[in-house]
Amino acid sequence: MRRKSLLSTLAGLLLLPGLATAQPAAAPPQGRFLQPGTRVGEIVEYELSYRHAPGLNVIFPDSTAEYAPFEYVGKTYQPTRTRQGVSLDRTIYRLRTFSLAPEQTLQLPVTVLQGRDTLTLPSTRATVQLRRVVPAAAGGATPALRQATALLPVEPAFNYPYWLAGAGVLLLLLGGVALTFGRRWRQRYQLYKLRKNHVYFLAQYARHVERFTLSRSLTNMERAITLWKNYLTNLENNTINSLTTREIVAHYQNDADVRLALRLADRVIYGNQFSEDDTETDLAFDLLRTFADRRFELVRQQVEK
Secondary structure (H helix, E strand, O other): OHHHHHHHHHHHHHHHHHHHHHOOOOOOOEEEEOOOEEOOOOOEEEEEEEEEOOOOEEEOOOOOOOOOOEEEEEEEEEEEEEEOOEEEEEEEEEEEEOOOOOEEEEOOEEEEEEOOEEEEEEOOOEEEEEOOOOOOOHHHOOOOOOOOOOOOOOOOOOOHHHHHHHHHHHHHHHHHHHHHHHHHHHHHHHHHHHHHHHHHHHHHHHHHHHHHHHHOOHHHHHHHHHHHHHHHHHHHOOOHHHOOHHHHHHHOOOOHHHHHHHHHHHHHHOOOOOOOOOHHHHHHHHHHHHHHHHHHHHHHHHHHO
């Protein structure tokens, strides 16, 4: 019998350190309001702190906890601080109340995790006074209400939804118009540019021809030929302004007008062979202008298709 009692005593002594470790700190979690009073709907700060052994896993309440008669607004917490073998956890909650009780209390629990066990420790009770804005009526009577039906001026607000909806409808309409008439408009614009460039070419070409007729200067004839080449290059999107006479003739499938006009022009420019009259040079200028007119009509017909 004494042996069994001795064994029980030894087993209890061996379990004491584990029990001492499992027990939380003697002081309960501390809860307090940082303001002595608050008003209805006003934010009030509530501080919850707990000093415990460094090895404990402590969980403070989150937004899903019960805060009645208060409503949860937010919180800020500080990292755990350990000094002289004691850890401190501290969180400040932002709460508000719509209760009309003159004195309102709050007591939040702190959860301690140890292995598979969970221990809930209630904090100390904290109290805050409700400050009234309107004084209470004597005898609990309902205060008299004063009627005020005068309209107050209201600043006109910009109606963003309607304007955005209107802008969306306008964009859809513009998109539909562009899809329906866009090709026709682009075609008309291209034809307008073609005619404008052709009229400008004819005017400049006639000016160079007239200057050549008056001065018999090869420079003016070269300028007329260069203008003709540049115009056809832009009109047909080719590179004849960088080609030789033989290459230009080949490019236009040995066209008779082009071949004759460029041959006469080369004989005058490079061979310095002026005829007794202006028949040959006039013929060359006329053939080049006529060929430019024909190429313009061809391109215009392609755009109108």
